[in-house]
Amino acid sequence: MNITVDSLRKRFGRTVALDGMSFAVEPGQVTGFVGPNGAGKSTTMRVILGLDRADSGSALVSGRPYRSLDRPLCQVGSLLDAGALQPGRTARNHLLWLAHSQGLPGSRVDAVLEQAGLTAVARRRAGGFSLGMRQRLGIAAAMLGDPPAVMLDEPFNGMDPEGIIWMRGFLRSLAAEGRAVLLSSHLMSELEGVADHVVVAGRGRTIADASIGRLLADTTRGRVVVRTADPAAKPALTEAGATVTEDSSGTLTVTGLPAEAVVTALNRSGIAFSEVAARRTSLEEAYLELTRDAVEFRAEEAR
Amino acid sequence: MSTSFPREAAGLSPDSATHGQTPPPVSALRTFGRLMRAEWTKLRTVRGWMAALLGGVAAMIALGLMTGAQGSCTPQRCAQPTGPDGQEVTDAFSFAHQPLTGDGSITVRVAEMDGLIPADPGTEAEDAGQGPQRADGPPSGMPGLAPWAKTGLMIKDGTRPGAAYAAIMTTGSHGVRMQHNFTHDRAGTSGNAPRWLRLTRTGELIVGEESADGHAWTKVGEVRLNGLPATVQAGMFATSPQYSRVDDGLIGTAASGGPSQVTGAFDHLELEGDWPAAAWTGTKIGGPIDRDVSGFGLTGPVFRVTGSGDVAPATAGLAGIGVTITQTLVGTFVALIAVVVLGAVVMTAEFRRGLVRTTLAAAPRRGRVLAAKAVVLGGVTFLVGLVAAVLVVEIGGRVMVSRGVYVHPVTTGIRTQVVVGTAALLAFSAVLAMALGTVLRRSLTAVTTGIVLIVLPYLLSLTALSGEAADWVLRVTPAAAFALQQSRPAYPQVDNLYTAALGYFPLPPWGGFSVLVAWTTAALVVAAVALRRRDA
Numbered sequence: 001m002n003i004t005v006d007s008l009r010k011r012f013g014r015t016v017a018l019d020g021m022s023f024a025v026e027p028g029q030v031t032g033f034v035g036p037n038g039a040g041k042s043t044t045m046r047v048i049l050g051l052d053r054a055d056s057g058s059a060l061v062s063g064r065p066y067r068s069l070d071r072p073l074c075q076v077g078s079l080l081d082a083g084a085l086q087p088g089r090t091a092r093n094h095l096l097w098l099a100h101s102q103g104l105p106g107s108r109v110d111a112v113l114e115q116a117g118l119t120a121v122a123r124r125r126a127g128g129f130s131l132g133m134r135q136r137l138g139i140a141a142a143m144l145g146d147p148p149a150v151m152l153d154e155p156f157n158g159m160d161p162e163g164i165i166w167m168r169g170f171l172r173s174l175a176a177e178g179r180a181v182l183l184s185s186h187l188m189s190e191l192e193g194v195a196d197h198v199v200v201a202g203r204g205r206t207i208a209d210a211s212i213g214r215l216l217a218d219t220t221r222g223r224v225v226v227r228t229a230d231p232a233a234k235p236a237l238t239e240a241g242a243t244v245t246e247d248s249s250g251t252l253t254v255t256g257l258p259a260e261a262v263v264t265a266l267n268r269s270g271i272a273f274s275e276v277a278a279r280r281t282s283l284e285e286a287y288l289e290l291t292r293d294a295v296e297f298r299a300e301e302a303r
Numbered sequence: 304m305s306t307s308f309p310r311e312a313a314g315l316s317p318d319s320a321t322h323g324q325t326p327p328p329v330s331a332l333r334t335f336g337r338l339m340r341a342e343w344t345k346l347r348t349v350r351g352w353m354a355a356l357l358g359g360v361a362a363m364i365a366l367g368l369m370t371g372a373q374g375s376c377t378p379q380r381c382a383q384p385t386g387p388d389g390q391e392v393t394d395a396f397s398f399a400h401q402p403l404t405g406d407g408s409i410t411v412r413v414a415e416m417d418g419l420i421p422a423d424p425g426t427e428a429e430d431a432g433q434g435p436q437r438a439d440g441p442p443s444g445m446p447g448l449a450p451w452a453k454t455g456l457m458i459k460d461g462t463r464p465g466a467a468y469a470a471i472m473t474t475g476s477h478g479v480r481m482q483h484n485f486t487h488d489r490a491g492t493s494g495n496a497p498r499w500l501r502l503t504r505t506g507e508l509i510v511g512e513e514s515a516d517g518h519a520w521t522k523v524g525e526v527r528l529n530g531l532p533a534t535v536q537a538g539m540f541a542t543s544p545q546y547s548r549v550d551d552g553l554i555g556t557a558a559s560g561g562p563s564q565v566t567g568a569f570d571h572l573e574l575e576g577d578w579p580a581a582a583w584t585g586t587k588i589g590g591p592i593d594r595d596v597s598g599f600g601l602t603g604p605v606f607r608v609t610g611s612g613d614v615a616p617a618t619a620g621l622a623g624i625g626v627t628i629t630q631t632l633v634g635t636f637v638a639l640i641a642v643v644v645l646g647a648v649v650m651t652a653e654f655r656r657g658l659v660r661t662t663l664a665a666a667p668r669r670g671r672v673l674a675a676k677a678v679v680l681g682g683v684t685f686l687v688g689l690v691a692a693v694l695v696v697e698i699g700g701r702v703m704v705s706r707g708v709y710v711h712p713v714t715t716g717i718r719t720q721v722v723v724g725t726a727a728l729l730a731f732s733a734v735l736a737m738a739l740g741t742v743l744r745r746s747l748t749a750v751t752t753g754i755v756l757i758v759l760p761y762l763l764s765l766t767a768l769s770g771e772a773a774d775w776v777l778r779v780t781p782a783a784a785f786a787l788q789q790s791r792p793a794y795p796q797v798d799n800l801y802t803a804a805l806g807y808f809p810l811p812p813w814g815g816f817s818v819l820v821a822w823t824t825a826a827l828v829v830a831a832v833a834l835r836r837r838d839a
Contacts (some may be wrong), residue, residue, distance in 0.1 A: 046660070046838070046839075049660075049663075049664045049667075050663070050664075050667045051660050051663055051664065051838060051839040052838040052839070053838060066667055067667040067668065068667075069667065070334065072664065072665065072666075072667055073664070073665050078664055080657075080660055080664075081657045081660065083656060083657065084656055084657040084658045084660055084661050085656060085658065086345075086349055086652055086656070086658060087656075088349045088350060088351055089345075089348050089349055090348070093344065093348035096344050096348070097341045097342075097344035097345045097348065098341070098661070098665055100337060100340040100341040100343075100344050101337055101338060101340075101341035101662075101665040101666055102337065102665065103333075103337045141661070
């Protein structure tokens with residue numbers, strides 16, 4: 001079971017929503033789908049689910065269009081909008097009609113309610129639920145058909161810290177069970193420690209599509225922080241081939257030289273230093289680096 | 304808290320338990336069955352929706368049972384005679400008759416028709432001392448003829464009200480007519496008195512002829528009276544029906560009226576065949592016992608017969624007595640409002656909060672989703688409406704009878720048409736509103752459109768609109784399906800106020816229903832196209 005998106009294009013009037021979006025979601029891992037607001041993440045998910053029609057390109061679930069699936073919730077579970085509820089209907093009844101639409105028994109409803117931790121409120125009207133509880137109800141709905149693929153749009157929104165920890169563990173366990181998990185977020189930090197693979201979207205297309213490790217390696221340019229009181233440090237390092245910036249406290253940030261070379265260069269010039277530290281690029285920084293163009297372009301467009 | 308979903312406990316069929324495997328093809332019917340079940344679960348689990356539906360039909364039942372009608376009928380007093388075809392008839396007239404044995408004929412000239420009609424309430428003030436008109440009072444008022452005042456010749460199987468007959472007559476304003484057995488009516492020329500008329504009996508055949516001068520005769524009609532015995536009663540008759548003056552105002556219809564009477568003056572009487580009695584008997588046939596305006600002048604050469612009543616199918620309303628079962632269903636419009644609101648809202652609620660995306664993710668074939676919703680909504684409103692209609696007609700009818708209101712009996716077929724038709728009216732209207740909700744998406748817009756399109760035309764035709772305007776509205780709007788509630792036909796030979804309020808509609812039952820079905824089908828097609836084309 002995998003989900004493949006190939007060259008999706010879609011316009012809403014004069015706005016280009018998707019401009020050749022392509023990626024694949026493989027089983028057994030969590031694929032993070034990240035990008036600034038308006039990058040086309042939700043539109044892509046709606047196209048996968050057959051809710052929006054792309055102008056061109058294809059979105060396939062195990063090689064088939066979603067619309068051709070017989071019991072789609074048993075193939076792909078999804079949570080797009082936790083607020084998509086009839087407020088007067090109880091949580092259990094909301095899941096019950098969904099179960100009936102797939103020919104699933106009521107016992108399945110009770111199982112997912114239990115898993116999502118909603119058993120106690122199953123007979124309460126969903127209209128009174130907090131956003132976090134609605135997210136859990138949405139997760140329960142997504143898991144109703146025990147699907148081999150799961151697709152969640154911004155599932156951390158509105159969750160309390162305990163809920164976020166639960167969600168992370170839950171998503172990891174889904175991948176561990178061999179399911180394909182697609183998880184969108186506009187915050188890369190939410191994906192850290194959850195996603196195995198990241199698809200970075202910007203301006204309707206795929207900017208990066210790589211494993212977390214690759215992504216970090218690609219965007220990491222050696223960055224070394226040097227603390228010293230000696231004003232000769234900056235020219236000495238520049239001479240050695242590094243790019244050096246200095247902040248107000250006198251801390252130097254060195255790029256272009258690995259940490260060992262920095263220490264060698266400082267020692268050679270007899271410069272005293274209190275600290276030399278190599279800094280790893282964070283996922284967030286890598287993401288900002290990647291999407292800078294997309295965001296800037298957008299800002300310019302808006303002007 | 305465990306975060307895994309054990310597959311063993313899931314209760315899933317094997318096909319979905321294996322990742323990535325295509326499930327075996329399942330019949331479209333089974334898929335549709337699942338969708339219907341899902342839609343039924345959706346419908347029944349919103350308490351407000353069920354409350355609206357049941358509240359609507361409860362109000363409909365209550366309006367039917369808590370009738371304000373009050374009458375003085377007992378089954379004996381108000382029972383109508385039964386005609387040869389088994390239907391209820393009005394058979395009240397004055398008959399100057401004698402037996403005719405075997406074949407023979409009777410010819411006469413209607414020299415003159417005179418009558419009295421109720422005074423126009425607008426001019427009543429001028430008729431000093433007359434007092435107000437009373438519907439059951441003696442005919443009084445001004446000279447004039449009711450349009451369906453009848454004078455002429457009749458051959459009848461005895462003098463029992465409801466017995467088979469054939470007659471030829473001049474009328475107040477409908478020319479010469481030949482009528483038989485109450486429901487059959489054939490037009491002759493538009494001539495008025497003086498007019499020559501003739502009836503000829505040959506076996507079971509009766510031929511009616513008319514003439515302007517007594518020499519050149521024109522056949523008006525030939526009818527067969529099955530099982531007519533050798534000896535019949537034949538002679539001159541006169542009768543004049545309830546007179547109603549209908550004023551189609553700009554707003555609404557005003558009606559006034561009362562009994563009328565007519566006197567026919569007959570001369571040039573000629574008999575052929577075996578007329579053993581050789582003398583005329585004047586008999587008032589049928590009609591109320593406590594009101595008798597009949598009069599006879601039975602010595603020739605000019606005979607006079609005065610009568611009041613009608614020889615026609617029995618009707619409810621102004622021209623007849625009592626009500627029909629249709630009147631017990633006055634509260635249908637409340638249930639209609641409820642199902643229109645329900646139908647629109649079950650769809651717009653999906654759009655309002657994006658629930659439609661969940662629905663369509665679960666069932667990507669959008670046309671099927673729409674069909675399943677329509678079938679479930681239509682089915683539920685049909686069943687609830689059917690129960691309500693049966694209760695209203697059965698119990699409401701008994702309540703009316705217990706209050707002394709005469710309720711015209713109807714055949715099982717008509718009763719079925721009325722109750723099933725009422726249920727169908729509600730069901731199709733709900734589906735039409737649902738289709739409107741699919742196209743318009745907003746609750747307020749869809750509900751308003753549904754009410755304006757379906758309920759308002761009916762209410763306007765009951766109240767504000769009159770005559771042609773009301774008929775027009777009841778022909779083209781979905782409200783045309785109210786015609787299914789009509790329980791008795793409108794007869795052209797009986798002047799009556801044939802309005803929706805009295806249970807008469809301009810289209811026949813199935814014609815009116817077809818109009819609603821056409822609206823619903825068209826709206827569903829537009830809804831299916833819209834649902835498919837638009838992004839959810």
